[in-house]
Amino acid sequence: xxxxxxxxxxxxxxxxxxxxxxxxxxxxxxxxxxxxxxxxxxxxxxxxxxxxxxxxxxxxxxxxxxxxxxxxxxxxxxxxxxxxxxxxxxxxxxxxxxxxxxxxxxxxxxxxxxxxxxxxxxxxxxxxxxxxxxxxxxxxxxxxxxxxxxxxxxxxxxxxxxxxxxxxxxxxxxxxxxxxxxxxxxxxxxxxxxxxxxxxxxxxxxxxxxxxxxxxxxxxxxxxxxxxxxxxxxxxxxxxxxxxxxxxxxxxxxxxxxxxxxxxxxxxx
Amino acid sequence: xxxxxxxxxxxxxxxxxxxxxxxxxxxxxxxxxxxxxxxxxxxxxxxxxxxxxxxxxxxxxxxxxxxxxxxxxxxxxxxxxxxxxxxxxxxxxxxxxxxxxxxxxxxxxxxxxxxxxxxxxxxxxxxxxxxxxxxxxxxxxxxxxxxxxxxxxxxxxxxxxxxxxxxxxxxxxxxxxxxxxxxxxxxxxxxxxxxxxxxxxxxxxxxxxxxxxxxxxxxxxxxxxxxxxxxxxxxxxxxxxxxxxxxxxxxxxxxxxxxxxxxxxxxxxxxxxxxxxxxxxxxxxxxxxxxxxxxxxxxxxxxxxxxxxxxxxxxxxxxxxxxxxxxxxxxxxxxxxxxxxxxxxxxxxxxxxxxxxxxxxxxxxxxxxxxxxxxxxxxxxxxxxxxxxxxxxxxxxxxxxxxxxxxxx
Ligand SMILES: Cc1ncc(COP(=O)(O)O)c(C=O)c1O
Numbered sequence: 064x065x066x067x068x069x070x071x072x073x074x075x076x077x078x079x080x081x082x083x084x085x086x087x088x089x090x091x092x093x094x095x096x097x098x099x100x101x102x103x104x105x106x107x108x109x110x111x112x113x114x115x116x117x118x119x120x121x122x123x124x125x126x127x128x129x130x131x132x133x134x135x136x137x138x139x140x141x142x143x144x145x146x147x148x149x150x151x152x153x154x155x156x157x158x159x160x161x162x163x164x165x166x167x168x169x170x171x172x173x174x175x176x177x178x179x180x181x182x183x184x185x186x187x188x189x190x191x192x193x194x195x196x197x198x199x200x201x202x203x204x205x206x207x208x209x210x211x212x213x214x215x216x217x218x219x220x221x222x223x224x225x226x227x228x229x230x231x232x233x234x235x236x237x238x239x240x241x242x243x244x245x246x247x248x249x250x251x252x253x254x255x256x257x258x259x260x261x262x263x264x265x266x267x268x269x270x271x272x273x274x275x276x277x278x279x280x281x282x283x284x285x286x287x288x289x290x291x292x293x294x295x296x297x298x299x300x301x302x303x304x305x306x307x308x309x310x311x312x313x314x315x316x317x318x319x320x321x322x323x324x325x326x327x328x329x330x331x332x
Numbered sequence: 333x334x335x336x337x338x339x340x341x342x343x344x345x346x347x348x349x350x351x352x353x354x355x356x357x358x359x360x361x362x363x364x365x366x367x368x369x370x371x372x373x374x375x376x377x378x379x380x381x382x383x384x385x386x387x388x389x390x391x392x393x394x395x396x397x398x399x400x401x402x403x404x405x406x407x408x409x410x411x412x413x414x415x416x417x418x419x420x421x422x423x424x425x426x427x428x429x430x431x432x433x434x435x436x437x438x439x440x441x442x443x444x445x446x447x448x449x450x451x452x453x454x455x456x457x458x459x460x461x462x463x464x465x466x467x468x469x470x471x472x473x474x475x476x477x478x479x480x481x482x483x484x485x486x487x488x489x490x491x492x493x494x495x496x497x498x499x500x501x502x503x504x505x506x507x508x509x510x511x512x513x514x515x516x517x518x519x520x521x522x523x524x525x526x527x528x529x530x531x532x533x534x535x536x537x538x539x540x541x542x543x544x545x546x547x548x549x550x551x552x553x554x555x556x557x558x559x560x561x562x563x564x565x566x567x568x569x570x571x572x573x574x575x576x577x578x579x580x581x582x583x584x585x586x587x588x589x590x591x592x593x594x595x596x597x598x599x600x601x602x603x604x605x606x607x608x609x610x611x612x613x614x615x616x617x618x619x620x621x622x623x624x625x626x627x628x629x630x631x632x633x634x635x636x637x638x639x640x641x642x643x644x645x646x647x648x649x650x651x652x653x654x655x656x657x658x659x660x661x662x663x664x665x666x667x668x669x670x671x672x673x674x675x676x677x678x679x680x681x682x683x684x685x686x687x688x689x690x691x692x693x694x695x696x697x698x699x700x701x702x703x704x705x706x707x708x709x710x711x712x713x714x715x716x717x718x719x720x721x722x723x724x725x726x727x728x729x730x731x732x733x734x735x736x737x738x739x740x741x
Pocket of ligand 1: 432433434458459460461462536537538577578579580581582583584649650651695697698723724725
């Protein structure tokens with residue numbers, strides 16, 4: 064069983080809301096990256112999204128754009144990202160890990176080659192902002208290696224499109240809570256609640272919500288109607304300027320722990 | 333370079349793109365989910381308008397009375413004599429209102445925007461010609477207009493930046509990445525993702541996701557349709573060869589499209605070879621790149637082995653782009669068109685030669701096409717006809733040229 068499925072079924076039986084932090088591989092400090100991933104798990108991450116740096120992140124706001132630029136300046140590419148995952152897996156065989164990014168680096172590496180390397184490194188899923196629903200080669204290669212191709216939905220997704228996405232969903236669905244780029248605005252929970260709830264009825268897989276979630280209050284507002292909450296830009300911004308294993312890890316824990324606590328308190332209440 | 337003739341005769345080049353927006357293996361829709369529905373709506377609206385006689389009549393009227401079409405074909409006789417080969421003919425898109433082919437497209441897209449009830453126009457620009465053409469049509473329709481432009485390009489196209497401001501547009505400097513056209517396109521896409529409900533994005537070339545490569549081509553295809561008819565009436569035959577510069581590829585496909593099924597007409601696109609293809613400092617995506625995905629479509633891109641888009645170089649801001657329209661990628665693979673590099677130095681020489689022999693200051697982008705026309709003319713007999721798209725006028729470039737040649741203005 065894929066680690067993503069396992070984790071969501073555990074969350075379901077424990078009636079907990081999943082917490083999914085996003086970090087850009089290689090930022091803020093490439094050397095401290097693996098310790099950072101472990102720190103996120105310590106602080107309560109249920110699943111980690113690891114951003115693959117790309118030169119032209121057209122769906123990202125300034126915070127993640129700059130994280131990409133810094134990572135690329137430090138020569139962090141797909142090879143280094145996969146190496147980080149391999150190292151992480153030596154000490155953590157449970158936490159699901161999803162690579163997130165853009166299609167071109169995968170295309171240039173070769174879809175089959177990438178899928179094989181990713182599976183061997185211990186990746187569980189792939190989320191590509193700009194890959195079309197009908198990319199048969201990518202779907203087939205991922206499926207053949209039991210890797211989930213995570214699909215995004217947006218407030219603008221039509222009913223037919225939502226139906227198609229739900230039908231082909233694998234692992235979980237990622238609902239983009241704002242009409243905009245990552246980190247731009249604060250998600251308006253009330254505005255999307257009905258759409259997410261309808262999607263959960265329709266989909267066979269859990270639904271995570273992200274893009275405009277910045278803190279515990281934001282996460283809580285979404286937790287009432289989503290299976291998991293993704294926090295990206297706010298975390299990436301918070302980590303900025305830190306360096307070295309202990310510093311980066313401490314910051315990650317300081318950021319994530321209160322959000323975890325808030326989500327757990329909600330369940331207890 | 334020898335002409336390629338591996339074209340399979342059964343390809344009907346008018347049949348592309350298919351319903352999915354694909355030109356063979358290229359094109360398509362590679363965008364964030366938020367834009368899927370708006371692009372589908374745009375495609376549906378555009379396809380309806382394309383078949384609407386009232387829309388086409390209004391467009392034809394504007395092209396005639398506002399843009400100043402048809403543009404003439406001018407026989408550059410002194411230049412041809414100097415070169416000593418085939419006759420060089422220039423399709424004078426530089427004579428259009430605002431000084432380039434870009435207005436053909438913006439007039440059309442602005443009409444689509446109005447039909448969709450959009451109140452705000454955004455655009456990206458490299459040389460500033462598309463920005464000016466967008467600001468122009470926005471002013472005419474009374475729409476708010478924001479133009480994204482890389483900081484590098486703002487510095488080298490100062491005149492066009494000022495023109496856009498005079499037309500009431502806001503020019504937004506883009507400081508990410510290489511600070512050129514590709515980064516302006518990223519930023520415009522980010523704006524569009526955020527404001528898609530009231531905003532119309534006028535893409536300035538045949539790139540981006542479907543339907544843009546098709547729609548921008550259709551609006552510029554008037555160039556080739558006109559030219560083909562002009563050749564038949566004025567010269568009694570089709571040209572032997574066509575050439576145009578290729579940045580994103582809109583002026584090139586505009587000229588080429590009406591001739592694609594005329595298999596005897598040789599078609600050559602001139603990409604920016606910058607300091608030379610071997611130096612790595614160039615923007616020749618077709619001549620030196622590989623298939624990949626950029627800005628919403630599959631096409632040839634310039635990138636490294638990790639898939640990171642590489643920085644490009646060209647003396648001309650409008651050609652300084654690491655991708656290219658997907659239809660050109662398709663034409664290259666099909667062997668219907670050839671794509672070759674023209675260096676900064678060759679373009680500069682052609683610029684000066686055209687200025688002194690014919691009294692025409694070409695845009696630096698167009699100077700690449702002129703350089704290629706000169707090369708083709710040298711290879712061909714005296715009675716052969718080479719039709720070159722003079723996509724724009726050079727007023728915007730006089731500062732760049734002076735600077736390059738060490739002249740203080
Ligand atoms: C005069 C002129 N020619 C050519 C181009 C290149 O664009 P395209 O390849 O889309 O024609 C530009 C772009 O700014 C331009 O201003």
